[in-house]
Amino acid sequence: xxxxxxxxxxxxxxxxxxxxxxxxxxxxxxLADRFSCVPSQVTYVLATRFTPERGFVVESRxxxxxxxxxxARHPRPEQPAGLGALWRRIGRSLSQxxxxxxxxxxxxxxxxxxxxxxxxxxxxxxxxxELAPPLDGMVRAAVVKGMLVVLSNWPAGNxxxx
Amino acid sequence: xxxxxxxxxxxxxxxxxxxxxxxxxxxxxxLADRFSCVPSQVTYVLATRFTPERGFVVESRxxxxxxxxxxARHPRPEQPAGLGALWRRIGRSLSQxxxxxxxxxxxxxxxxxxxxxxxxxxxxxxxxxELAPPLDGMVRAAVVKGMLVVLSNWPAGNxxxx
DNA sequence: CCGTGATTTGACCTTGTTTGACTTTCTTGG
DNA sequence: CCAAGAAAGTCAAACAAGGTCAAATCACGG
Numbered sequence: 065x066x067x068x069x070x071x072x073x074x075x076x077x078x079x080x081x082x083x084x085x086x087x088x089x090x091x092x093x094x095l096a097d098r099f100s101c102v103p104s105q106v107t108y109v110l111a112t113r114f115t116p117e118r119g120f121v122v123e124s125r126x127x128x129x130x131x132x133x134x135x136a137r138h139p140r141p142e143q144p145a146g147l148g149a150l151w152r153r154i155g156r157s158l159s160q161x162x163x164x165x166x167x168x169x170x171x172x173x174x175x176x177x178x179x180x181x182x183x184x185x186x187x188x189x190x191x192x193x194e195l196a197p198p199l200d201g202m203v204r205a206a207v208v209k210g211m212l213v214v215l216s217n218w219p220a221g222n223x224x225x226x
Numbered sequence: 227x228x229x230x231x232x233x234x235x236x237x238x239x240x241x242x243x244x245x246x247x248x249x250x251x252x253x254x255x256x257l258a259d260r261f262s263c264v265p266s267q268v269t270y271v272l273a274t275r276f277t278p279e280r281g282f283v284v285e286s287r288x289x290x291x292x293x294x295x296x297x298a299r300h301p302r303p304e305q306p307a308g309l310g311a312l313w314r315r316i317g318r319s320l321s322q323x324x325x326x327x328x329x330x331x332x333x334x335x336x337x338x339x340x341x342x343x344x345x346x347x348x349x350x351x352x353x354x355x356e357l358a359p360p361l362d363g364m365v366r367a368a369v370v371k372g373m374l375v376v377l378s379n380w381p382a383g384n385x386x387x388x
Numbered sequence: 389c390c391g392t393g394a395t396t397t398g399a400c401c402t403t404g405t406t407t408g409a410c411t412t413t414c415t416t417g418g
Numbered sequence: 419c420c421a422a423g424a425a426a427g428t429c430a431a432a433c434a435a436g437g438t439c440a441a442a443t444c445a446c447g448g
Contacts, residue, residue, distance in 0.1 A: 067444095069395060086341040092436055102397055107437065112394085121348040127404025129229025130435040135344040176376065184375045191368050199361060206353050206365045210372020213345045214338065229434095231405065254426060264407055269427065274404085289414020292425040 072099055072109045080136050086218030087135040092124075110134070119148045139218055154208055157201030163188055163208060175215060184211060234261055234271045239334065242298050249297040254286075272296070279323050280330070316370055319363030325350050325370060337377060346373060 066074075072095065079088040096103040110132070114120040119137040124130070138148055158166075164185065171181040188207055192200040228236075234257065241250040258265040276282040276296055283297040300315075320328070326347065333343040350369055354362040 067395065085339060087344065093434090103436075104398080104438080105396065108395070116348070116352075121344055123344055123347070124436060125404075126402070126434085126436045127229075128406070128434045129227060129232060130404075132436075133344065135341050135348075137345060180375055180378075183378070184372075187371050187375055191364070191371065195364075199364075202353070202357075202361075203365060203368045206349075206368035207372035207375070209349050209353065210346070210369040210374075211376050212372075213342055213349055213369075214373050214376040216345070218339075218341060229405065255424090265426075266408075266428080267406065270405075286426065287414070288412070288424085288426040289416095290424050291415070292413090294426080 068099060068101055068105065069109050069112070072101075072106065073113045075099075076109070076114070076134060080134065086139070087133055089131045089133045091130070092132055106132075119151075136218070138216060150212065151209075154205055154212070156205060157198075158204040158208060159201060160188070160192070160204065163204045166208060170215075176211075230261060230263055230267060231271050231274065234263075234268065235275045237261075238271070238276070238296060242296065249295055251293045251295045253292070254294055268294075280327055312374065313371075316367055316374070318367060319360075320366040320370060321363060322350070322354070322366065325366045328370060338373070346370075 075095075075098075076088065076090070079090070080086075092103045092106045095106045099105070110122050114122055114134055121135040121137065122132065123135070124132040137151065154166075167176070167181050167184055170176045171178060176184070184207070188204055191203050191207060195203060237257075237260075238250065238252070241252070242248070254265050254268045257268045261267070272284050272294065276284055281299045283299060284294065285297070286292065286294040316328075329338070329343050329346055329350075332338045333340060338346070346369070350366055353365050353369060357365060
């Protein structure tokens with residue numbers, strides 16, 4: 065028997081799946097109402113199912129006109145070699161070699177252009193230069209994650225500044 | 227449902243975007259009238275959304291012929307040019323407020339999607355969290371620059387990872 | 389049957405918005 | 419100069435969400 069939490073999760077996943085932009089906005093109260101439960105049940109579902117580890121980011125606002133926004137990081141949740149894995153693999157820090165390897169791979173896959181790769185290498189160099197070992201890796205990871213944010217596009221996304 | 231405050235903000239932003247000089251002048255009373263609300267609602271919007279933190283300066287005069295002038299400090303809708311300036315603006319370090327302001331601006335201009343903006347906010351938060359003052363700013367700058375690397379997408383059109 | 393982890397509830401908290409009564413500051417006509 | 423009137427400003431109370439936390443309950447493997 066699927067639990068209430070499961071059904072709420074399924075409903076939200078459904079909304080996400082058919083959303084064109086890769087995110088949904090709901091009212092906690094309305095949801096609670098629809099499933100005839102207390103609002104904090106919704107909070108529970110968000111906290112246990114829509115976590116960053118599972119590839120979701122949740123934003124919310126209180127007060128009048130408040131809402132909860134659930135953002136999916138990737139169209140197809142957990143593909144073995146997909147973006148989710150990539151996010152996890154990057155982790156908190158990247159060596160120069162790791163970063164370059166990633167870039168080369170992306171370039172070969174046509175995920176980034178030659179020019180973007182070159183620019184990225186330049187930025188990596190600039191930013192991580194003269195930083196002591198614990199920090200430089202973090203900065204590299206930061207740069208790559210910034211790239212990933214823009215690259216991990218939901219079908220129908222932005223194409224960049226022309 | 228977006229709140230009244232949101233709608234008033236949007237309206238003012240719209241006026242600002244259309245204005246060539248980067249500022250607008252409105253009557254508090256007229257605005258209140260247009261949105262059928264009390265005048266102090268307008269004051270509330272100004273106080274919460276058009277702050278110096280977000281790059282606005284608000285001046286006003288009371289009495290007959292009074293007015294409210296909203297000046298946008300940097301966000302000139304730099305459509306064609308701007309990219310180089312953007313790199314320069316980012317610099318070596320970014321405060322949380324600066325980073326969020328930039329993101330908001332990009333989101334408004336449609337340079338990044340709502341979803342990308344949300345992801346970016348999350349990454350920014352995660353990466354800079356528990357980093358002491360000199361470093362956190364650098365990491366934020368790194369994230370934003372990573373985004374910019376991909377966004378400054380010349381001819382070779384990239385559509386993101388599918 | 390029991391212990392453990394997941395779920396469900398509800399009382400209470402924090403944040404953001406809306407309204408309205410009251411105040412301050414200008415402008416102007418007399 | 420001064421009183422009236424026309425704005426805008428302040429501030430606190432009432433509302434409108436969402437968040438927290440812990441107790442109660444449930445489901446299950448051992």
